[in-house]
Amino acid sequence: MSKLEQVLILDPPVELKFKGPFDEVSASKLTLTNPTEHTVCFKVKTTAPRRYCVRPNSGTIKPKSSVSVILLLQPFDYDPHEKNKHKxxxxxxxxxxxxxxxxxxxxxxxxxxxxxxxLRCVFEIPSPPFADEPEAPVEVVGDVKVPTIAKVSESAPSTDPASGVDPKLEALEKEQMRAAEEIKNLRAELSFLRQENFKLKDDKLRAAKQMRGDAAGPTVVKLHEAPPGFMPAHFILAIATAFLGYFLAKFVL
Structure with a gap:
């Protein structure tokens, strides 16, 4: 007598996929559907009973009903070169x-x-995570990297039918223009302060060399006198950097 054809509908029908990493329990779901007008019994078997837990592993399915079977693969040392024969x-x-x-x-x-x-078992190892998305373009101001301010597209949709310009976008564009101008000024000021600081250090170094090399007696070297109200270059540099941080936090971030 010929063998009866399977009446249950299996989902998935051919492969049971288990996703790694396999240092913890991996689960797969199998749905059994009975499309007939009769109650059907089922039993789930495996070629590797010590490696899997099946819940439920047997039972009955009423007519026009379905049962979900959960298959749990126990943790193990996965070897990608080892051929998987589990069924x-x-x-x-x-x-x-x-x-x-x-x-x-x-x-x-x-x-x-x-x-x-x-059904055959398929072990899937997740692909390596994608590289982090590229960082936003940055602009170097002195020794500080700051995000480049994106320009607002001129073709942005208009929400003001009278003027044809979105007031919010227009205001944002003005703020960004002012921010760009401030950054430009700060960059120029920082460059100037660095040059001044380097010049002062160079003058002090030359003065010290002259004093050590003059055998007849100390030579008094007059350093550049700072004009009234002049602050040291490193102090101004610190203030400018703090202002830049505050400005970027307010308008850019």
């Missing part, structure tokens, strides 16, 4: 009214009464 088999048969349990029915069933479907 599952779903056996089914029509339920016969009586006092017998499903297990007893399958034990006593004749081979021609059983229907089965085989």
């Amino acid at each position: 599952f088999m779903v056996q089914s048969m029509y339920y016969m009214e009586g006092d017998q349990s499903v297990e007893a029915m399958f034990r006593e069933a004749k081979p021609e009464e059983l229907m089965d479907s085989k």
Whole structure:
């Protein structure tokens, strides 16, 4: 007598996929659907019973109903070069009214009464995470990197029918223009302060060399006198850097 064709609809029908990493339990779901007008018994078997937990591994499915089976792969040392031979088999048969349990029915069933479907296991290793998205373009101001301010597109949609210009975009564009101008001024000021600071250090160094090299006596070297109200270059540099940070936090971030 020929073998009966499987009446249950399996989802997935061919492969059970388990996703790594496999240093923890990996789960896969199998849905069994009974499209017939009769109650159907099912039993799930595997070629590697010590590696999997199946819940439920047997039961009955009422007509026009479905049952979800959860398959749990236990943690193990995954070797990508090792060929995976794990398989599952779903056996089914029509339920016969009586006092017998499903297990007893399958034990006593004749081979021609059983229907089965085989599924292979597939182990999937997640791809390496994509590289971080490229950072926003930066602009170097002195020794500080600041985000480049994006320009507002001139073709941005208008929300003001009278003027044809979005007031919010117009205001934002003005703020960005002012920010760009401030950054330009700060860059120029920082460059000037660095030059002044370098010049002062150079003058002091030359004065010290002259004093050590003059055997006849100390030579008094008159350093550049700072005009009234002049602050040291490093102090101004610190103030400019603090102002730049505050300005970027307010308008850019």
